[in-house]
Amino acid sequence: MWITYPGDFEIWLGNAFNNRRTERGAMFPPFWKQDTHYVTVEFSTVVRLTHPETIRITAEGRYNFMLDGKLQYGEPSTFLIPDGEHRINIKIWNQTTPPALFITGDTIHTDSTWLATYEDKIWIDENGVAHGSGIYVPAAVHPAFQTIEQRPSLFRLSTSPMRPVSVEKEDGGILCDFGKETMGYVILHGGRKGDNIDIFYGESREEATDHDRCETLDRITVSADGDYIVPDSKAFRFVHVITHGSPLSDVTALYEFLPFDTENSGSFECSDPLLNKIWDISAYTLDLTTREFFMDGIKRDRWTWSGDAIQSYLMNYYLRFSSDTVKRTIRQLRGKDPVTAHVNTIMDYTFYWFNSVLDYYTFTNDIAFVREIYPRMRSLMDYVLGRTDTRGFADGRPDDWIFVDWVDFPMPKRGVMAFEQILFAKSLQTMAECAQLLADNQPINLPQGSLTTDDYTADARHYSSLFSSLRQQTDNVFWSDEQHAYLHHEEKGEVSQIITKFPNMFAVIYGFADAQRKEEILHSVMLNPAVEPITTPYMRFYELEALCIMQQHDLVLQEMKDYWGGMINEGATSFWEKYIPGEQGTEHLQMYGRPYGKSLCHAWGASPLYILGRYFLGIRPLKPGYEEWECRPHLSTLSYMKGSVPTPHGPIHLSVTPDTVTIQSPIKGGKLYLGDKCILIDRTDEPVTIQKSGCSK
C-alpha cells in the first residue's frame, strides 16, 4: 500500500478542497493559513529475510534508495535485497503533491510499520561518528491507496450519471430541474467547439434564473465538439443553461459522491411518516456533505469548519461510520505548526477540535490516531494557554473570532464568555484524558523522538489541574444561584445578567452541571420562553441533545417534527443552514444580506440522525469502539421504531414496540436498559426479542 507522512495527504488535499469554492465564478480561498505537505520525507524500515528478495519501488516524487546506509545508483525501480537483516531508507522530494512510497515484494511491503520523518538531523560527533537525531513517526496508510494504481495524488470522489427530472425552455435557455438538491458536474451534450455557454446554478428555481445574483455560475467556452463536462463540481437542484452558439442536444450531470459502506450503515424507521422523512432527508444531507472531508454546505462555503465538522462526525457515527473521513477532516482542520490562529480563526472551533479527537476515540477505539495527533493537540493547547487572563480564562483577544452561533438578537461576544470557558474546560479535560490514555498504552518499540510515558503522565497531571481550576473558576464567576443559570459573560470586570442557552446546555451535555443544576437549567433556561430561541439547526443540535439528557424526549420529538418538518413544508429536499419558522417564500433563501446567500444543504441541518440514533434508539459506546455499549430505547409517543446503528464490528439492529425490544448485535458487551432493569446483551447472530413486561416504565 502507499505510505505518506501522517496528515500530509489531508493537508494537501484540503488546499484543493477549500480553494475549490467559487463565488460567482471567482475562486474564494479561506482566510486562514493554508499549510502544505512536507516536501522531503524519508521512509525507513528494517527487514529480516531468509531468502534474497526483489522489491519493486514506486514513488510520487524524486527519490533515492539506501541499503544499510549506502546510497544506491539513481532511482531504482527494482532492487534485490540480500538475505539477513537490512535497513532500507528512502528519501522522496515532491513540491507539488505529498511524497508517497509503494514498495512490494514477496514479504516486504510498505505499511504502517514503516517509519517516516521530515528531518533526519544527521550530525557528526567529536570522534567523526555520524548520529541521527530525527523524530520518527509511523508512516500513514490510507484505505483508498491499496494498489499501485491508487496513487494519493490521483484521489478523486466517485461519480454516477444523472438526468434532470424536468427540462423547460426559459428565457432563451434551458432550465433543468434535477428534482432535488444535488452536487456534481454538469454535462453539456452536442455543443460545438468554441461555443460560449453560461451556466447558472440554483439551489432554488429563483436562484438559477436570477443571473445577476445567483451564487455560483460558469462561463464556458466549449473545447471540442460533442459532450463537455464542466471541470468543477457544483451544488444545484436547478441549472439554467444559456447557449450563445448552436443549441445543445441535452444537459445531464455526473453525481459526485464518497462511496460508503452499505453493510455498516445506520437506518431509522418508525410509526411517524414525517419523522421517517426527516431522517431520510437528514441522511441525504449528510451524504451530500460527506466528501473528501466533512463540508459545511455544498453550495457555500464548501470549506471544512471545525464547529460544523464535530457535528458531522457525531451524525456520521450513526449513519455511515466513515472513520477515515473523520480522521481526514480532523487532520486537515489542524494543519501544521506554528499555530498562528484558532482553528478556522474561531475560538470555539479550536475547542470543538480537541473534543472531536476524544469523540472519535470513543466510537472507534483507534488509539494509534490519538497517538499520531497528540503532538498537534499539545501545540494547539500551548497556543490557547498562551492567551488566557490571570485567572486562566480564555478571554477573547482582539484577533479572535468568537462565533457561538448566528443569532437574531443582540448578544455580547467580548470579554470572558461563559460558553467559551465551558468548552475550554472540556478541552483541558480531553487533553488530560488523551495524555493519560497514551501514558497507559505505550507501544513496546517507540520510534526515536517519541514522547515518553513520563511526558504523557506529566501532561495528564498538568492538564487535569488546569481543568479543575478552570471549572471551579467558571462556576464561581458565572453560576447564579438567583437566576438558576450560568450567566452569559463578564466584561470589564462586570458579570452580565444576560442568560442565553449556550453555556447552560453545554454545562448539561459535558456533565459539568449536577442533577440539581440540570433541573434548574431545564426550567430557568431551556424551557423558559423569556430566553432567546435558537434559530440555527447548528445549535439546535446541542439544544435537543441537552433536552434528551434531561429526559425531555416527548418535547424533542415534537420540536424535531415542527422545525425540520417546517423545512420540509417549505419544499426542502435537504436541510438548511438556518430556518426561522415565521419567514415566508423567498425569505428562506436569504442570508448574509444576499438573496440566495443561505445554504440549503448544510451538514448541521442533519442532526436528527444523531438525536434519533443516540437518544431514541438510545445506542452508544460505553467503552471505546463499542467494546462495551448500552441501549436505552425511548419510544416516546411513537408506536414503534426500528433501526440500525453502525459500530466498528458491524451494525446493531434494534426494533422497539411498546411491549418488546428486539435486538441483534455483532458484538457482546451490550447493556439494554428497560426502566430500572439492565439486561446484558451478548453477540447475537439472530434477532433476540425481550419482553418489556415487568420492567418499570
Add this chain to the structure above:
Amino acid sequence: MWITYPGDFEIWLGNAFNNRRTERGAMFPPFWKQDTHYVTVEFSTVVRLTHPETIRITAEGRYNFMLDGKLQYGEPSTFLIPDGEHRINIKIWNQTTPPALFITGDTIHTDSTWLATYEDKIWIDENGVAHGSGIYVPAAVHPAFQTIEQRPSLFRLSTSPMRPVSVEKEDGGILCDFGKETMGYVILHGGRKGDNIDIFYGESREEATDHDRCETLDRITVSADGDYIVPDSKAFRFVHVITHGSPLSDVTALYEFLPFDTENSGSFECSDPLLNKIWDISAYTLDLTTREFFMDGIKRDRWTWSGDAIQSYLMNYYLRFSSDTVKRTIRQLRGKDPVTAHVNTIMDYTFYWFNSVLDYYTFTNDIAFVREIYPRMRSLMDYVLGRTDTRGFADGRPDDWIFVDWVDFPMPKRGVMAFEQILFAKSLQTMAECAQLLADNQPINLPQGSLTTDDYTADARHYSSLFSSLRQQTDNVFWSDEQHAYLHHEEKGEVSQIITKFPNMFAVIYGFADAQRKEEILHSVMLNPAVEPITTPYMRFYELEALCIMQQHDLVLQEMKDYWGGMINEGATSFWEKYIPGEQGTEHLQMYGRPYGKSLCHAWGASPLYILGRYFLGIRPLKPGYEEWECRPHLSTLSYMKGSVPTPHGPIHLSVTPDTVTIQSPIKGGKLYLGDKCILIDRTDEPVTIQKSGCSK
C-alpha cells in the same frame, strides 16, 4: 515587476538547489527540515487614480481579483480600475511554485509598496461586521524578475559554451580535460537515440578515470539523435565519457554561472606574482560557488551551509558585492517556523546566521531587509534561549551538532564550549543592535500586525542584558589568567586546561578581548607552536583575520603564500576544502575516508579575497553602506599593491606604494589612515594621490 511573499522564492528555490546534489547518481537531500513557500498568498494595495486605468494582471497560480472588497468574475487578465481611491486584493494559490503577481498599467505596478499576507484572518463580530486581523508585510521584489517574461518559477543561471583543452582516448572512452575546475552541463555531440553513455566526472584526472569510486557520474540514454545536453550541471575538470553505442563526434560543455556586475567588482594586484595568482584563483573559486545561493563546494555538498556562507558573504563584499545573493542565502538558510533544529543542525551555524544579518546591514545599509528578517531572527533566538543551562550558557543538547572545524587532533565537543559562548554572545549583541536599529527607524505607515517601536525597544533591552550577562559569565568561567587564554570547554562542572585557537581568535575578532588580553592571546595562543594548528581554510579565515587585527600583517602575508601557494604548487585551479601541507600526491584528494571525498573547489578556500581587501587594501565601511568608511592600507613586505573594493555606490580604487597612496572614490565620507594621520577623502572623480611623507610608519 513580479512580487512574492518575502523569503518564499528563496525557500522554494533552495529545495531545488539543495536536492540537486547527487552522490554517484543518487539524489542526496540535506538532513534538515525543508520548508516550502506559502501556497496561498494575498497581495493588496490602495490606488488613487485621476483617470480610469486598465491594468494587466499575470499571476503564477490560480487567483481571484477583488476591487474594493468585491470579488470579480473568474481570473481577469485585464481590469478597468475607475478613477478615485480603490482597494485591490488578489489571492493566489499555487502548490508547486511560489504564488507570484505581476500587474502593470499606466500608473499601477506591482512593487514593494504592495502588501502580502498568508493569512488575512477575517472574522465577524457580534454586530455582523467583518474584520481582518492578518499580519501584513511588504511584498518581496527581485532584481531578476523585472519583466513579465522573467517569471520567478523560470529562474535559471546563465550559461556559455566551453570546450575541453585536451581530449584523449582512454580505456575505451574519451577523457576530456577542461583545463581547470569548472561547473556546467556536459554536451554529447553526434550520439544516436537510444545510445547508452556513461559520464564519470573528476575534479582530478584520477577521479574521472576511477569509475568505481568517483563521486559523481551520469548514466545516460540519449533521447534523440544529435546533441544531447546532460540535464544536471556538475563540477569537474576532467570528464571521462564511455560510449556503449555509436562513437560521439565531440564532447563540450555549457559553463553555468551567476552573472555579476563587472562595473562594481573587486580587484587586487601587487608586486608579488604568487599573491596575484592566489587572489585570481580565490576570485574564481568564489565565482564558481556563487550561484543561486552561496554554495559550500561545487562538487560536494552543493548545499547552503551557514558557516560557509557567512565567509562567502564577507568575501563577496570584496569581490562582486552581490547583495541579492547574500539576501537569498540568508533567507534560504533560515527557512520557516517552527524552528526544530539549529541552522543546518549545527549550533555554531545558528550563531553565524545571526551575525551575517548585521554584517549585511553594515556593508549595504539595507534596513528593509533587517526589518523583513527580524521576526525570524527573534523566533530562532527563542529556540536558542529555550536550550540554555541555568547560567545562560548554550550547552550542547544531545541532538545538537557542535561543529567548530574539521580537526586532526582529539578535541572535546560536549559540555559548555567557550567558542560557542563567544559566538552566542555576539549573536545576542547582534539581536540587541538590530532591535535598536529598527526601533530607531520605524516607517511612518506600518502595515497591520507589524512589531511596534515598543516591541523593538523591549527586545533591545532584553537581548542587551542577556548579552552582558553571558559575556561576563564566559569571562568568569573560561578566561585563565595563568594560561593567558580562553580555555576550551567545561564538562561535568570541570573547566578543561585545553587551549585551542577557536575561542581565542573569536574573542579578538568580536572585540571581546581588550588590548591587554589581545596581546596575551597573540603570544600564548596564536603564535604558540604548542597549540594545535588549523588545517582548514575555513578556520584559517578567522585565524588570519585575528592576526591582522593584532597587526601581524607580515606574518599573515607569508602564511597566505605558504598555505594557498602550497595548494597552487599541488596543481590547484580553485581552492580546496582542506589542505595539510605535508601530504603527498593523491592524499590531497582524500577526505571522509573516501579517495575523492575532498572538495577541490570550496568557497571557504577563497578567504584571501577578504583578508587582502579588508586588511591589506584596508577598506571597510564605518557606517552602514559606506556612508562613512575607512582605508588603512598595509603594504607589508610588498613594493606596491593596487585594487578596487566594491561598495553600494560603486568601487573605491586604491593604489599604494611605499611613498604614495592614490585613491578614487565614488562616495564621500572616507578616512584614509596613514600611520597616526587621518586624511578625509571626499568623492573623487579622478584618482587623487597622497604622499606618505610626514606620516609615521
